[in-house]
Amino acid sequence: MIEIIYQDEWLVAVNKPSGWLVHRSWLDRHEKVVVMQTVRDQIGRHVFTAHRIDRPTSGVLLMGLSSEMGRELAQQFETHRIKKRYHAIVRGWLQDGAELDYPLVEELDKIADKYARQDKAAQPALTQYRGLATSEMPVAVGRYSSARYSLVELMPKTGRRHQLRRHMAHLRHPIIGDTKHGDLRQNRAAALHFGCDRLMLHASEMQLIHPATGKPLQLQAGLDWPWMQAISHFGWSGVIPEIERVAFPQMNLQDDITIADGRER
Secondary structure: OOOEEEEOOOEEEEEEOOOOEOOOOHHHOOOOOEHHHHHHHHHOOOOEEOOOOOOOOEEEEEEEOOHHHHHHHHHHHHOOOOEEEEEEEEEOOOOOEEEEEOOEOOOOOOOOOOOOOOOOOOEOOEEEEEEEEEEEEOOOEOOEOOEEEEEEEEEEOOOOOOHHHHHHHHOOOOEOOOOOOOOHHHHHHHHHHHOOOOOOEEEEEEEEEOOOOOOEEEEEOOOOHHHHHHHHHOOOOOOOOOOOOOOOOOOOHHHHOOOOOOOOO
16 A cells, blocks of 8 residues: 555545655566556556656655646646655755755666767756754764764755755765765664664655646645654654654554545645
């Protein structure tokens, strides 16, 4: 089971778990658990993707219940008419807020993009960020006697591949659990001491105009167990109450929570 956070006759939105693929590809053809198949089986209808979300990232994933609605949603994403808000736990203290304008060269997969052009120019990439809370923990990492962490709100204005992960690494505040752009020693320490054994990046909220009704639609996805553990360890309870959960067991979270109320929030 997967948590459904919104459903009507045109759309469905789910809280994608970290580690789940959105759909199968020939690179991952042996994967048994994918979001699209799970949602299709759960609601008894075909679903059509409108945007992407990285495998290790959790949070709001929006899909159409027809190919036409999937295309209309995709157009809204492509023209940046959908507002997205993420939360991340990053290395170090990030206490200010700003908009980062830092172009990114497209990251190519060694296998899937084997025949793609290797000399593409950097593409515009904009991210608004804001520090929400900080913490210093008495855990030695590398040459430091303690470890510093920040809770950060991120709002991408463009949709480049791994944009948030790469932008935070550029600011020298890599996201905890990022094995490609992050700090491996910090990742190991956070996993060992604070249960951060995943990429600590969560797609918390999405705001859009419903393509069928024309009404504003706000979607929010609650935090999973590793996130709630980290928030408790770092003393950040109550900082983002709209997506914090009450206590729940660590195992079988997705089996225990299923919501499909169809409310416009």
